[in-house]
Amino acid sequence: MGKNRKVRAANPNRDPKKSCVYVGMTGLSPEERFANHKAGIKSAWAMKRYGLRLLPELYAHLNPMPFDATVRMETDLAEDLRRAGYTVTAGIERCHGNYQPTARNGAALTRWARPA
Numbered sequence: 001m002g003k004n005r006k007v008r009a010a011n012p013n014r015d016p017k018k019s020c021v022y023v024g025m026t027g028l029s030p031e032e033r034f035a036n037h038k039a040g041i042k043s044a045w046a047m048k049r050y051g052l053r054l055l056p057e058l059y060a061h062l063n064p065m066p067f068d069a070t071v072r073m074e075t076d077l078a079e080d081l082r083r084a085g086y087t088v089t090a091g092i093e094r095c096h097g098n099y100q101p102t103a104r105n106g107a108a109l110t111r112w113a114r115p116a
Helices: 005-010 030-039 045-050 067-083
Strands: 020-026 051-054 087-090 106-112
Touching (some): 030 045, 045 051, 067 087
Parallel strands (some): 020 087
């Protein structure tokens, strides 16, 4: 993933020894959203191709949260992880204009790597 020009540009200080992660928000449970990504349902290209597993140890304490807080948290979490050297791609960097807020909004963090 670190060979992708756009991902490299968004993560100039990445540490190649640290995980690549996707930060996203969803009205579904993180497990349902991850399954949708892998199935190609409204999926982020990096998640569909490289997604390995969820990292609830890094996001479970944040959920659930209101929609406005989720939008801010997605950006803040992505920036914090980038500063820590992780290679990050995030759903908010795409358009979330069709996102419908629900009571279960939350941030999800997923580790991804090259497919076998």
